[in-house]
Amino acid sequence: MRQLPPLNALRTFEASARNGSFAAAGKELFVTASAVSHQIKTLEEYLGIKLFSRSKRTVELTPSGKQYLVSVKHALNEIEVATHRLTASKETNVVQISVAPNFLTRWLMPRMSRFREMFPDIELRISASVGLLDFNQSSTDMAVYYGNGEWDDIEVHFLQKVMLVPVCSPKLLEGKHPLRDPGDLRNHTLIYVSTRMWEWENWFQVASSEYITPKDSLQLSSSQLTTAAAQENLGVALADLTLTSREISSGNLVVPFNIPLDTRKAFYLVHQKHRPLTTAMKAFKEWLIAEIQAPDVYGVESELSANVPGTASGSGQRQ
Amino acid sequence: MRQLPPLNALRTFEASARNGSFAAAGKELFVTASAVSHQIKTLEEYLGIKLFSRSKRTVELTPSGKQYLVSVKHALNEIEVATHRLTASKETNVVQISVAPNFLTRWLMPRMSRFREMFPDIELRISASVGLLDFNQSSTDMAVYYGNGEWDDIEVHFLQKVMLVPVCSPKLLEGKHPLRDPGDLRNHTLIYVSTRMWEWENWFQVASSEYITPKDSLQLSSSQLTTAAAQENLGVALADLTLTSREISSGNLVVPFNIPLDTRKAFYLVHQKHRPLTTAMKAFKEWLIAEIQAPDVYGVESELSANVPGTASGSGQRQ
DNA sequence: ACCTATCATGAGTTTTTCTCAGCAGTCTCG
DNA sequence: CGAGACTGCTGAGAAAAACTCATGATAGGT
Numbered sequence: 001m002r003q004l005p006p007l008n009a010l011r012t013f014e015a016s017a018r019n020g021s022f023a024a025a026g027k028e029l030f031v032t033a034s035a036v037s038h039q040i041k042t043l044e045e046y047l048g049i050k051l052f053s054r055s056k057r058t059v060e061l062t063p064s065g066k067q068y069l070v071s072v073k074h075a076l077n078e079i080e081v082a083t084h085r086l087t088a089s090k091e092t093n094v095v096q097i098s099v100a101p102n103f104l105t106r107w108l109m110p111r112m113s114r115f116r117e118m119f120p121d122i123e124l125r126i127s128a129s130v131g132l133l134d135f136n137q138s139s140t141d142m143a144v145y146y147g148n149g150e151w152d153d154i155e156v157h158f159l160q161k162v163m164l165v166p167v168c169s170p171k172l173l174e175g176k177h178p179l180r181d182p183g184d185l186r187n188h189t190l191i192y193v194s195t196r197m198w199e200w201e202n203w204f205q206v207a208s209s210e211y212i213t214p215k216d217s218l219q220l221s222s223s224q225l226t227t228a229a230a231q232e233n234l235g236v237a238l239a240d241l242t243l244t245s246r247e248i249s250s251g252n253l254v255v256p257f258n259i260p261l262d263t264r265k266a267f268y269l270v271h272q273k274h275r276p277l278t279t280a281m282k283a284f285k286e287w288l289i290a291e292i293q294a295p296d297v298y299g300v301e302s303e304l305s306a307n308v309p310g311t312a313s314g315s316g317q318r319q
Numbered sequence: 320m321r322q323l324p325p326l327n328a329l330r331t332f333e334a335s336a337r338n339g340s341f342a343a344a345g346k347e348l349f350v351t352a353s354a355v356s357h358q359i360k361t362l363e364e365y366l367g368i369k370l371f372s373r374s375k376r377t378v379e380l381t382p383s384g385k386q387y388l389v390s391v392k393h394a395l396n397e398i399e400v401a402t403h404r405l406t407a408s409k410e411t412n413v414v415q416i417s418v419a420p421n422f423l424t425r426w427l428m429p430r431m432s433r434f435r436e437m438f439p440d441i442e443l444r445i446s447a448s449v450g451l452l453d454f455n456q457s458s459t460d461m462a463v464y465y466g467n468g469e470w471d472d473i474e475v476h477f478l479q480k481v482m483l484v485p486v487c488s489p490k491l492l493e494g495k496h497p498l499r500d501p502g503d504l505r506n507h508t509l510i511y512v513s514t515r516m517w518e519w520e521n522w523f524q525v526a527s528s529e530y531i532t533p534k535d536s537l538q539l540s541s542s543q544l545t546t547a548a549a550q551e552n553l554g555v556a557l558a559d560l561t562l563t564s565r566e567i568s569s570g571n572l573v574v575p576f577n578i579p580l581d582t583r584k585a586f587y588l589v590h591q592k593h594r595p596l597t598t599a600m601k602a603f604k605e606w607l608i609a610e611i612q613a614p615d616v617y618g619v620e621s622e623l624s625a626n627v628p629g630t631a632s633g634s635g636q637r638q
Numbered sequence: 639a640c641c642t643a644t645c646a647t648g649a650g651t652t653t654t655t656c657t658c659a660g661c662a663g664t665c666t667c668g
Numbered sequence: 669c670g671a672g673a674c675t676g677c678t679g680a681g682a683a684a685a686a687c688t689c690a691t692g693a694t695a696g697g698t
Contacts, residue, residue: 001347002330002333002334002395002399003399003402003403004330004395004398004399004402005398005402006685007326007327007329007330007398008326008327008685008686010326010398011321011323011326014321015321021644021645022644022645023643023644023645028320031686031687031688032687032688032689033644033645034645034646034647034687034688034689035686035687035688036645037645037646037647038646038647038686038687039686039687041646041647042685042686047402047405047406048406049405049406054644054645054646055694055695056644056645056646056693056694056695057643057644057645057694057695057696058644058645058695059644059645064405067405067593067594068401068402068405070401071397071398071400071401071455072398072401074397074455075394075395075397075398075401076321076323076394078390078393078394078397079323079324079326079329079390079391079394080321080322080323081390082387082389082390082391082394083322083323083324083366083387084322086366086368086383086386086387087366087367087368131471132471136390136393152450152451274386275386327654327655340675340676341675341676342674342675342676350655350656350657351656351657351658352675352676352677353656353657353658353676353677353678354655354656354657355676356676356677356678357655357656357677357678358655358656360677360678361654361655373676373677374664375662375663375664375675375676376663376664376665376674376675376676377664377675377676378675378676639698640697640698641696641697641698642695642696642697642698643694643695643696643697644693644694644695644696645692645693645694646691646692646693647690647691647692647693648689648690648691649688649689649690650687650688650689650690651686651687651688651689652685652686652687652688653684653685653686653687654683654684654685654686654687655682655683655684655685655686656681656682656683656684657680657681657682657683658679658680658681658682659678659679659680659681660677660678660679661676661677661678662675662676662677663674663675663676663677664673664674664675665672665673665674665675666671666672666673666674667670667671667672667673668669668670668671668672
């Protein structure tokens, strides 16, 4: 048997806290400020704890109130999302997708137009976000995660491995410090993603070379920025081969050493378990899977051979 | 502005679903079955969706109802836990702890009496559980997790690394297939934890030996069982040195090769972020940290040398 | 100093929720 | 087979909860 507080009072509490005022909360709930005051009083009496500290003109949450609000907000939000999901037509043609930023800008965005051609009726609402999300707390339908694929309580579908290779601007190769073997990197700036400092170290291991302390190093917060920095001739970064295929084939980036580091991480398409997919969701999922298995439009593989050591300097002519 | 369904009706809905009957739900809520019926009807009208399918004598959840129930239950549970946490005296001397099974039985249990001596007033309520838990959904105060320490939104405190070494019964060494170097393991049964099949392979890598296909293999579901199986002379298992120190020093288990595999995983003490700890919680946390740093009571380190290759057969005399 | 905004409180009103009574269907057991 | 025990639905009236209004108090802005 459950022991629950007066639930309607919780709704009033949450609105009051959010608005920072009983009067404002009353307006939102279409009742008078007096009604709000009564409700809060009831709740406080039930709990035996003051949730707001009153200073005759303004109200402010007490520490207990703040703590309680977090959970109440979370719970009400879940109810709201669940109710909306239930009420919303089963056959909407809108799909809300949250995508790992790098995958979004370098893979999905360039292919969006192809999806829209195939499914002009389906509206994709895309947002970028790192890390996991709680499907019970957001109205997001599906997501593209970056990681090792080990997540609980969600349906996971493998999309694509992430293999890192060093990339740099073609100009870098024209400088006085050539890149003939991995050890030559000591004369260059290594660009790190600050949360994944170990990647360069691992790469040197794979390249059967000792880890070198680079001339300079540059730390940036995301792989998007490191790739951009490499392109701006700021040094050498580690980037995924597939995701940078456009820059490589256009000659904006070159691969001085075609030695890939297997990060053991990948991109995955995920969605809620036990949830029947709408037609639109199914269409997106199937398109994504088919598209990712299709041969690369930009033909990296063939181009790449022109950018590996030996012929690398030749590719610099374009830029 | 929020768009919430009638919240009291949700409480009734949840109780009805849980009890599988309006009458039973009524009893639980101290109202008549009629009141329950009215409430459910109101909710269904609000949603525009039937939650129960009525068959004139019994009610059953519709698919939509089932789906909705999951979220409603989750949300109400969170409210209940939060309310209870708020209401409960700030200075209770009860601490609820969820502990990884292997750590519980092999480390915490043997030391519990020491804690009780030091803090006779504090009552520990301990349960074993694998994987993560949601502190917003359970009244657990703290937990000991096994993993890589990368968890979001919780306070994490490192306790102890997990280093795996092969262990077996001393009798095994007396058999006709001695264990002189890792390759000799091909003549024995290797015991695996079924969810962590790769550990043996990694160990052979560390032991600079090729991965061998063992004579037999045995898969068990937890490291508790694999250790027990090794002790029962069923083969060779990988076990954590610290956690099996008692068995090793008592001679029930021996370490044929003192080559540890660093699993990169460890035990961590975790609790909610931003939550002020009670005195009892602080006491347990500090005791645990101090205890884990204290020199091992069973003096494994000194004993161990007697159980490594060369002198290993000698340790078999005890058992 | 005065006007306005905000909140508390208690009495009275409105709205919501609950009970009761009656009806109907179904399962059980003698 | 049929009476009795359950279970659920419904509508009307009763009970409870929620809301409004009036009043008072206090603080901030002008």
